[in-house]
Amino acid sequence: MAKGAVTFDIETCKGCELCIDACPQDSLQLSPNINAQGYHYAVLVKDNCTGCTNCALVCPDAVITVYRETKKGKVPVARVTNVTENITVTLTDERK
């Protein structure tokens, strides 16, 4: 199983928990801390992320970037942008 990681734009997160429900690894939780908007934001709490991209694909606010460890190092494999206009989903095949 691929070794993955995620990063969050915590100031954009609204704490909806969709990513937490979508994670098959139970890798995510809401932080006890709040961001500038007053929301508890999602954070990675376990070292078992596979880089499956589920969390990034369900996030309505394009907060999450998913990375996978490859022979070339850690590369981004999923980032969702333009959620208020035409949605753009970028998936990268790390085997290339």
Ligand code: SF4
């Ligand atoms: S990439 Fe997959 S395993 Fe990793 S945090 Fe997101 S949903 Fe969980």
Ligand code: SF4
């Ligand atoms: S789905 Fe997005 S907005 Fe919702 S808690 Fe997760 S990172 Fe935050």
